[in-house]
Each structure stands twice: as C-alpha cells, then as structure tokens.
Amino acid sequence: MGIVEAREIIKGAKTISVLTGAGISAESGIPTFRGAGGLWGKYRPEELATPSAFARDPELVWRWYNWRRGIIVKANPNPGHIALARAEVSREVIIITQNIDGLHQKAGSKRVIEFHGSIWRVRCIECGCETENMEVPLKKIECECGGLLRPAVVWFGEPIPDQVLQASFEAIGECDVLLVVGTSAVVQPAASLAMLALDMLKKVIEVNLEATPISNVVDISIRGKAGEVLPQIICG
Numbered sequence: 001m002g003i004v005e006a007r008e009i010i011k012g013a014k015t016i017s018v019l020t021g022a023g024i025s026a027e028s029g030i031p032t033f034r035g036a037g038g039l040w041g042k043y044r045p046e047e048l049a050t051p052s053a054f055a056r057d058p059e060l061v062w063r064w065y066n067w068r069r070g071i072i073v074k075a076n077p078n079p080g081h082i083a084l085a086r087a088e089v090s091r092e093v094i095i096i097t098q099n100i101d102g103l104h105q106k107a108g109s110k111r112v113i114e115f116h117g118s119i120w121r122v123r124c125i126e127c128g129c130e131t132e133n134m135e136v137p138l139k140k141i142e143c144e145c146g147g148l149l150r151p152a153v154v155w156f157g158e159p160i161p162d163q164v165l166q167a168s169f170e171a172i173g174e175c176d177v178l179l180v181v182g183t184s185a186v187v188q189p190a191a192s193l194a195m196l197a198l199d200m201l202k203k204v205i206e207v208n209l210e211a212t213p214i215s216n217v218v219d220i221s222i223r224g225k226a227g228e229v230l231p232q233i234i235c236g
C-alpha cells in the first residue's frame with residue numbers, strides 16, 4: 001500500500017507541502033463535489049459556481065452558499081487535518097488547500113494558502129471591497145455602495161489571484177515532499193501543481209479513496225481515507 005515507504009519519506013523531509021481537496025473534509029461531514037453524494041450530483045456547477053450564474057440569479061447562488069455555510073459552521077477538523085497541523089511541530093509545513101471551509105486553520109495549521117478563496121469572506125462586485133463575514137445565513141447581499149456581495153471564492157473561468165499562485169509555486173519549490181490529499185485532480189490550475197512538483201523532481205505522495213488522473217505518475221499512491229492514512233504516515 002505504500003504506507004511504510006511514505007512514512008520514511010516524510011520522516012526525512014525538512015519541508016512538506018500539501019495540496020488538499022474536498023476529500024480531506026469529507027470525514028468532517030462536508031460533501032465533496034464529484035463522486036457519490038457529491039455536490040455536483042444534485043446541482044449543475046455551471047448553474048452555481050460561475051460568474052454568469054451569479055449574474056443571472058444571485059439569490060439562487062447565495063442559497064447554495066448559505067446551505068454550505070450551515071454545514072461548514074458546525075464542522076470540526078478530523079484526524080487528517082489534525083495530523084497535518086501536528087506535523088508543524090517538527091518541520092516546515094505549507095498547505096495549499098482548494099477547500100473554502102477553513103478547517104486547516106481551525107485544526108491549528110499556520111501556513112495555509114486558500115487557493116480557491118474562503119466561504120467566510122464576501123466581495124462586492126462593484127467596488128471590489130472584501131470583508132470577513134461569518135453570518136449563517138448572510139443577512140443582506142447588498143454592499144454599502146449598492147453593489148451585490150458575492151462569496152470571495154474562485155469560480156470556473158476566473159483566474160487564481162496572482163499572489164496566491166506565486167505563493168503556491170514557491171511552496172512547491174521549497175518542499176522536499178508534496179502530499180496530494182483528497183482531490184480528484186481534474187480542476188486546473190490546482191491539479192497542475194502536482195505535475196509541477198514532479199517536474200521539479202520532488203517526491204509526490206497521493207492519498208485518496210480512489211484512483212485519479214495523477215495516481216500513475218506520482219511516487220506513491222495510497223488508497224484510503226485521509227483521516228486514517230495521514231496519522232499513520234505523519235509521525236511526530
């Protein structure tokens with residue numbers, strides 16, 4: 001299964017970078033996007049996670065995000081998040097998460113790059129001002145300037161902010177090992193970070209319940225639950 005080899009590689013690493021996806025939060029009760037029970041099963045992504053969907057029906061998009069806020073606000077980090085936070089005690093750990101749920105920070109991880117933004121921030125589509133907002137549900141969707149507030153997340157067709165992309169490239173450049181956990185590795189440019197790490201001759205270890213498009217190219221691919229595998233491969 002690769003557990004023993006993965007543990008050895010991680011033991012010898014000074015800096016670990018970690019790319020996480022929805023799968024790491026599944027055991028905290030947050031639905032994933034794709035696969036059985038995934039969010040895309042019930043909703044069409046192009047109806048909800050695009051700027052044009054928001055322009056067409058902001059109320060519908062906000063209903064979806066308010067529903068997700070309600071789930072996320074009650075969720076707690078699971079042993080997968082906690083193992084990654086504990087790993088910081090004895091080495092450098094940089095987390096690049098595609099998740100917008102804030103659970104890595106809640107687990108205590110200090111260096112977290114929110115690649116697709118955060119569900120707990122809102123941004124005005126007119127004046128661009130961005131603020132933290134923890135209401136469940138959001139009380140009003142208008143900004144003081146009269147513009148509409150949207151979730152400060154990255155939708156399909158939108159670019160990853162430059163500084164986020166730069167910080168992620170640096171995290172790949174700095175690391176000895178990249179862990180890729182609970183992502184279907186189909187959404188770009190996040191998925192290409194794993195390929196970048198391989199190009200830079202970094203060790204890449206994948207942890208996922210299922211095979212993904214990168215399973216055959218990474219150094220070690222472990223099939224299992226993040227909450228069970230991570231505590232076994234990250235010791236001390």
Ligand code: BJW
Pocket residue numbers: 020021022023024026027032033034035038049098099100116153154155156157158159160181182183184185186187188189207208209210212224225226227
């Ligand atoms: C477990 C587990 C357990 C379960 N333990 N594992 C054709 C080719 C290439 C690219 C494109 C293309 N056509 C269009 C594009 C671009 C597009 C894209 O990639 N599309 C693909 C789908 C084809 N990308 C974009 O549009 C991006 N922007 C962009 O390209 O900009 C270009 C540009 C440049 C300059 C100017 C303008 C534009 C933006 C992508 C944004 C994605 N946004 C979302 C929503 C975020 C906000 C929100 O949450 O509401 O991000 S979509 C959704 O997918 C979300 C996720 O972060 C992302 C990735 O999903 P993730 O995390 O991998 O989850 P799942 O559900 O897919 O997988 C879960 C995995 O966990 C599974 O593998 C399970 O097996 C596993 N698992 N339980 C371990 N317990």
Ligand code: ZN
Pocket residue numbers: 124125126127128129143144145146147
């Ligand atoms: Zn405004």
